[in-house]
Amino acid sequence: MLDCDQYLLPKSLDEAFGFLETHGDAAQIVAGATDLLPWAREGRAGDVHIPVLIDITRIPELNGVALEGNRLRLGAATVFQKFLKDSVLREHAPVMPHVAVWFADDQLRQSATIGGNLVNASPAADGTPGLMALDAELVLHSRTGGERRVNVTDFPTGPSFSVLNNGELIVAVEFDSAAEYGASFEKVGHRRSLVISTVCVATVLKLDEVGQNFEDVRIALAGVGPVPVRLSECEEMLSGKTVTAALIDAAAHLPIDRVQSRTRQDYRREVVVSFVRRGIVEALASIGCDVGPFETQELETANG
Amino acid sequence: MADLNISMTVNGRAVEKSAAAGSRLLDFIRNDLNLTGTKEGCGAGECGTCSVFVDGVLVKSCMVPVAKADGAEIETVEGLAPRRQMTPVQRAFHKTGASQCGYCIPGMVMAASATLRENPQADLEEIKQGLGGNICRCTGYQKIFEAVELARDVINGKVPETALDEDEVGESFIGANVRRLDAPSKVTGALRYAGDMVVPTMLHLQVLRSPHAHALIKSIDTSDAEAMAGVEAVVTAADIPGEDGYGVFVHDQPTLATDKVRYVGEAIAAVAAETEALARDAVKAIKIEYEELPAVFDPHEAMSGGPILHDYAQDNVTYHVPIRKGDVEKGFAEADVIVEQDYDTQPIEHAYLEPEAGLAYEEADGTITIHSPSQNITHHRHAASRILGMPVNKIRMIMSPVGGGFGGKEDMHYQCFLALAALKSGRPVRYVFTREESIIASAKRHGFKIRYKMGLKKNGRITATEMYMVSDGGAYGCSTEGVMRKSAILAAGPYDIPNVKVDTIGVYTNNTPAGAMRAFGALQSEFSTESHLDICAEKLGLDPFEIRRINMMQDGAITHTRQKLGSVSIGQVLDEAEKVSGWESGAPTVRGPVRKDLGGDGNREPCTLVPRHTTTASPEEEVA
Numbered sequence: 001m002l003d004c005d006q007y008l009l010p011k012s013l014d015e016a017f018g019f020l021e022t023h024g025d026a027a028q029i030v031a032g033a034t035d036l037l038p039w040a041r042e043g044r045a046g047d048v049h050i051p052v053l054i055d056i057t058r059i060p061e062l063n064g065v066a067l068e069g070n071r072l073r074l075g076a077a078t079v080f081q082k083f084l085k086d087s088v089l090r091e092h093a094p095v096m097p098h099v100a101v102w103f104a105d106d107q108l109r110q111s112a113t114i115g116g117n118l119v120n121a122s123p124a125a126d127g128t129p130g131l132m133a134l135d136a137e138l139v140l141h142s143r144t145g146g147e148r149r150v151n152v153t154d155f156p157t158g159p160s161f162s163v164l165n166n167g168e169l170i171v172a173v174e175f176d177s178a179a180e181y182g183a184s185f186e187k188v189g190h191r192r193s194l195v196i197s198t199v200c201v202a203t204v205l206k207l208d209e210v211g212q213n214f215e216d217v218r219i220a221l222a223g224v225g226p227v228p229v230r231l232s233e234c235e236e237m238l239s240g241k242t243v244t245a246a247l248i249d250a251a252a253h254l255p256i257d258r259v260q261s262r263t264r265q266d267y268r269r270e271v272v273v274s275f276v277r278r279g280i281v282e283a284l285a286s287i288g289c290d291v292g293p294f295e296t297q298e299l300e301t302a303n304g
Numbered sequence: 305m306a307d308l309n310i311s312m313t314v315n316g317r318a319v320e321k322s323a324a325a326g327s328r329l330l331d332f333i334r335n336d337l338n339l340t341g342t343k344e345g346c347g348a349g350e351c352g353t354c355s356v357f358v359d360g361v362l363v364k365s366c367m368v369p370v371a372k373a374d375g376a377e378i379e380t381v382e383g384l385a386p387r388r389q390m391t392p393v394q395r396a397f398h399k400t401g402a403s404q405c406g407y408c409i410p411g412m413v414m415a416a417s418a419t420l421r422e423n424p425q426a427d428l429e430e431i432k433q434g435l436g437g438n439i440c441r442c443t444g445y446q447k448i449f450e451a452v453e454l455a456r457d458v459i460n461g462k463v464p465e466t467a468l469d470e471d472e473v474g475e476s477f478i479g480a481n482v483r484r485l486d487a488p489s490k491v492t493g494a495l496r497y498a499g500d501m502v503v504p505t506m507l508h509l510q511v512l513r514s515p516h517a518h519a520l521i522k523s524i525d526t527s528d529a530e531a532m533a534g535v536e537a538v539v540t541a542a543d544i545p546g547e548d549g550y551g552v553f554v555h556d557q558p559t560l561a562t563d564k565v566r567y568v569g570e571a572i573a574a575v576a577a578e579t580e581a582l583a584r585d586a587v588k589a590i591k592i593e594y595e596e597l598p599a600v601f602d603p604h605e606a607m608s609g610g611p612i613l614h615d616y617a618q619d620n621v622t623y624h625v626p627i628r629k630g631d632v633e634k635g636f637a638e639a640d641v642i643v644e645q646d647y648d649t650q651p652i653e654h655a656y657l658e659p660e661a662g663l664a665y666e667e668a669d670g671t672i673t674i675h676s677p678s679q680n681i682t683h684h685r686h687a688a689s690r691i692l693g694m695p696v697n698k699i700r701m702i703m704s705p706v707g708g709g710f711g712g713k714e715d716m717h718y719q720c721f722l723a724l725a726a727l728k729s730g731r732p733v734r735y736v737f738t739r740e741e742s743i744i745a746s747a748k749r750h751g752f753k754i755r756y757k758m759g760l761k762k763n764g765r766i767t768a769t770e771m772y773m774v775s776d777g778g779a780y781g782c783s784t785e786g787v788m789r790k791s792a793i794l795a796a797g798p799y800d801i802p803n804v805k806v807d808t809i810g811v812y813t814n815n816t817p818a819g820a821m822r823a824f825g826a827l828q829s830e831f832s833t834e835s836h837l838d839i840c841a842e843k844l845g846l847d848p849f850e851i852r853r854i855n856m857m858q859d860g861a862i863t864h865t866r867q868k869l870g871s872v873s874i875g876q877v878l879d880e881a882e883k884v885s886g887w888e889s890g891a892p893t894v895r896g897p898v899r900k901d902l903g904g905d906g907n908r909e910p911c912t913l914v915p916r917h918t919t920t921a922s923p924e925e926e927v928a
C-alpha cells in the first residue's frame with residue numbers, strides 16, 4: 001500500500017520545482033498514478049511510505065496540445081485517452097490513436113499519462129514506441145539544469161531507468177506533424193483489454209509523390225529487449241525503394257536477432273516477423289496503398 | 305500519515321471530510337463515506353469493480369489518489385438513480401439476469417452507463433470496448449451485453465419501456481425468463497458483502513503469512529506488536545483453545561501454523577488493530593525464527609522419497625483411489641492398437657471477484673457470530689466448535705453474500721482466527737483479503753499429470769482403459785480426497801469399456817493447497833479422456849463422433865464403479881452437438897486445410913486480435 005505524509009498539487013512549474021527543492025529525496029513525482037499505485041503492493045514493492053508526493057497533472061505547461069507551424073507540442077501529463085478524442089492529435093500524430101486503443105482500457109486511459117509511461121520505462125511500454133516512430137523529442141526541465149532536449153530513442157536506458165536526472169521533469173513532447181503519414185500499431189499480449197504487451201510494433205511511414213516508393217519509414221519495436229528500439233535496419237532497407245511484398249517480407253526478417261527478452265524467445269521471434277510485416281502493410285493500407293498477397297503465411301491468430 | 309481536507313460533491317450532495325493524504329478515492333468512498341456499492345476486487349486497476357464517475361469521466365477509483373478528486377463531482381452506483389428507483393441500465397440488468405454473484409455488477413452498471421452516455425447508439429462492438437476494463441467471473445458476459453443492448457434500445461425509444469418489465473410466466477417456470485429476487489440490491493450497490501459490513505467499535509485484522517515453502521518455526525515473538533498502541537489482539541496457534549485442524553475431509557490444516565509452515569502464504573499470526581494500516585505495521589513487528597527445510601513442488605518427486613510434509617503421510621500421499629474393472633492386461637492383449645499419451649493440467653485460480661472477507665463478534669451471551677462468504681457453513685460451524693472449544697450452539701455462522709466462490713470458498717481458511725481475535729479483543733473484528741493474499745493463500749484447482757493408455761479394436765471399440773493420475777494437492781488436504789474420488793468415478797467418461805484400471809493419487813507438495821473448483825476433479829480426467837478419443841479417432845481413421853457412438857453407454861449401463869444408470873443421454877447429446885455445430889463428418893485426417901464447419905450458423909468466430917481503431921471515423925462517431 002502507498003502511504004504519504006503530504007500530497008502536493010503545484011499549479012505552476014515554478015511551484016513544483018520549489019517543492020522538489022524543499023523536499024529533495026523525500027519527494028516523488030506522480031502523474032496518473034497508474035504505475036505508482038500498483039507498484040506499491042504485495043509481490044512488488046509492498047508497503048511503501050513516500051513522505052511527499054508531488055502531483056504534476058495540474059501544471060499548465062504539462063497539459064495542452066499546441067501546433068506551431070509544422071511542430072506539435074503536447075504536455076507530458078497528456079492522458080492516453082486524449083489521442084482518441086483530440087482532433088489535432090488524431091490528425092498530426094496518426095500512430096497514437098492506434099496505440100491508445102490498445103492501451104489498458106477506457107478508464108485507465110483517462111488517468112495514464114505519456115510522461116509516466118516514458119519515465120516508468122517498462123520494456124513493454126506502448127506509448128514509448130509510438131513516440132519513437134514519431135521521432136519525438138522530449139523537453140526536460142530542472143531548476144538547476146534548466147531546459148534540455150532528448151530524443152525519445154535515447155531516453156530509456158533499461159527497465160525502469162532513463163536519462164532523467166533527480167529533480168528533473170518531462171515537461172513536454174514535441175515532434176513534426178505526421179499528418180500525411182500512414183500509421184499502425186500492432187500489439188500482442190495475453191488477452192484483449194488490459195494487457196501488457198508481449199511484443200508491440202509502431203509504424204509511421206510516408207510514400208513519395210508518385211505513391212509507389214517508400215520515402216520515410218519509421219518502425220519502433222517494444223517488448224523484446226530491455227528498452228524499445230527503432231528498427232533502423234528495416235527502415236534503411238525500405239527507404240527510397242519501390243513498395244513490393246517481397247521487399248517488405250525481406251525487411252521484416254531483419255530484426256529477428258533483436259529479440260533478447262528472457263522468456264518465450266522463439267514465440268517472440270515469430271511474432272516479430274509477422275508483426276513488422278503486418279505493421280508496414282497496415283500503415284500502407286491506412287493511406288490507401290494495397291500491397292497485395294504475401295508468399296509466406298500471415299500469422300492471423302496472434303494469441304494462438 | 306497526515307490528513308487532507310477534501311471537499312467534493314458526491315451523488316449531488318456536498319461532502320467535506322478529512323482523509324489520509326495517501327489514500328485512494330476508493331478508500332474515501334468506501335470507508336469515509338460508507339458508500340460500499342463501489343467494490344475493491346483487485347486494488348490494481350485490473351477488474352473495474354471500483355469504477356466511478358469523476359467530473360463525468362469514468363475512472364477506476366483504486367487508481368486515483370483522493371487528493372486528485374478534491375473539488376470534483378463524484379457519481380457512484382448509489383447515485384445513478386433516486387433511492388428505490390433504477391435507471392434503464394439497472395432495470396435491464398435485472399431483466400436479463402445479468403447479475404449473478406453481483407460483485408462485478410456495480411462496476412459493470414457504471415461502465416455500461418458511461419458507454420451509453422458517450423454514445424446512446426453504441427453497437428455491440430462499442431459496448432464490448434466500453435466494458436473492456438471490467439471483469440465478470442460468473443456470467444460469461446453474454447447476459448450483460450444483452451442488458452446493455454436492451455437498455456440502449458429503451459433509452460433510444462426503439463423498444464417500449466415495458467420491455468424492462470418482468471415477463472409473464474405462463475404454465476411453467478421452465479423456459480420462462482424469471483428475474484432474480486436479489487438483482488435490484490446488486491445493480492444498485494445496496495447489497496453488503498462481508499467486506500462491506502461495518503459495526504461500531506470494529507477492529508481490522510491483518511495476517512502474517514509464511515515467506516517460506518517449507519520451514520520449521522523455531523520461535524514467534526509478538527511482544528513488540530502487542531505493545532503497539534491501537535493493537536487490541538495478536539493471535540497465534542498458542543491461543544487456540546480447542547482441538548485444532550480443519551479441512552473438508554481430513555483435518556490436517558492448522559488454523560495458524562504451529563511448529564512448521566508448509567507453503568508460501570500460510571497464516572502464522574493475526575493482528576487486530578484500530579486501523580488496517582496499524583494492523584499491517586504490527587504484523588511487520590512480529591519476529592519469527594525459521595529453519596528452512598528442503599521443499600518439494602512436484603507430486604511425482606514428492607511420492608518418490610521427497611521431503612515429508614506430514615508425519616502421518618510418510619509417502620506424501622493424501623488420498624489414493626484405485627478402481628479396477630475386468631482385466632486391463634487381457635483387454636490390451638485383445639486390442640489392435642494401443643494408444644498412449646500423457647496429459648498435464650495446471651492449477652487454476654478461481655479468481656472470484658470478491659476476495660475472501662469476514663466479520664466476527666461476540667454476542668452478550670457468549671455466542672460468537674462469524675459472517676463470511678462461506679460455501680459450507682454447517683461444516684464450518686461444527687469444525688469451529690471443535691477448534692474454538694465451544695459448544696456448537698454458541699457458534700453462529702452467517703453466510704454473507706458470496707461474491708463468487710466456484711468451490712474456492714469451501715475451506716475455512718480464516719474464519720477461526722478471525723473469531724479468536726474477536727474473542728480475545730472483545731471487539732468486533734473484520735478481515736478483508738487483498739487480491740494478492742487471495743491468490744497466495746487459498747486453495748486452487750488441482751493440477752493433474754495423467755498417463756493414459758487405451759486399447760482399441762480397428763473398428764473403434766475400446767477394449768481397455770488405463771489411467772494413472774497423479775494430482776498436486778499442495779500442502780494440505782482441503783478437498784483433495786473428494787476431488788480424487790470424483791475424478792476416478794468419472795475418469796473413463798460415459799463409455800462402456802470392459803476393462804478399466806483407474807488410479808487417482810492426491811499428493812502433498814509444498815505448493816499452494818488445492819481444493820474444490822467447479823467440476824471437482826472431473827474436468828481434468830475428462831479433458832484427458834475426450835482428448836484421447838480424438839487422438840484415437842485420428843489414428844483409426846474414424847469420425848470423432850463415431851468413435852464416441854461406438855463406445856457410448858446405453859440406458860441401464862453399469863459404470864466402472866458399478867453404478868447402474870437408469871437413462872443415459874450421451875447419444876442425444878452427440879446428435880444435438882453434431883447437428884447444431886454443422887459438423888463436417890469424417891476422420892480428422894481426411895479434412896483438408898480448410899474446415900467447412902467453422903464460422904457457420906451457431907458457430908462463434910475464432911478469437912483473433914483485430915485492429916480496433918479506424919482512422920476514418922470522426923471522434924464523434926467513434927467510442928474507443
Ligand SMILES: Cc1cc2nc3c(=O)[nH]c(=O)nc-3n(C[C@H](O)[C@H](O)[C@H](O)COP(=O)(O)OP(=O)(O)OC[C@H]3O[C@@H](n4cnc5c(N)ncnc54)[C@H](O)[C@@H]3O)c2cc1C
Pocket residue numbers: 028029030031032033034035036037038056076077102103104105108111112113114115116117118119120124125126127164168169170171194195196197348349350
Ligand atoms: C491495469 C493496468 C493496465 C495497464 N496497461 C498498460 C498498457 O496497455 N500499455 C502500457 O504501456 N502501460 C500500461 N499500464 C501502465 C501505466 O498505465 C502506464 O505506464 C502509464 O502511462 C503511466 O503513467 P502515469 O501517469 O499513470 O504514471 P505514474 O504512476 O503517475 O508515474 C510513473 C512514474 O513516472 C514518473 N513521472 C510521471 N510523470 C512524470 C513527468 N512528467 N516527469 C518526470 N517524472 C514523471 C513518476 O515519478 C513515476 O516514477 C497499465 C497499468 C495498469 C494499472
Ligand code: FES
Pocket residue numbers: 343344345346347348349350351352353354355364365366367
Ligand atoms: S480495478 Fe479497482 S479494484 Fe479492481
Ligand code: FES
Pocket residue numbers: 402403404405406407408409439440441442443657707708
Ligand atoms: S456476477 Fe460478475 S463476477 Fe459474479
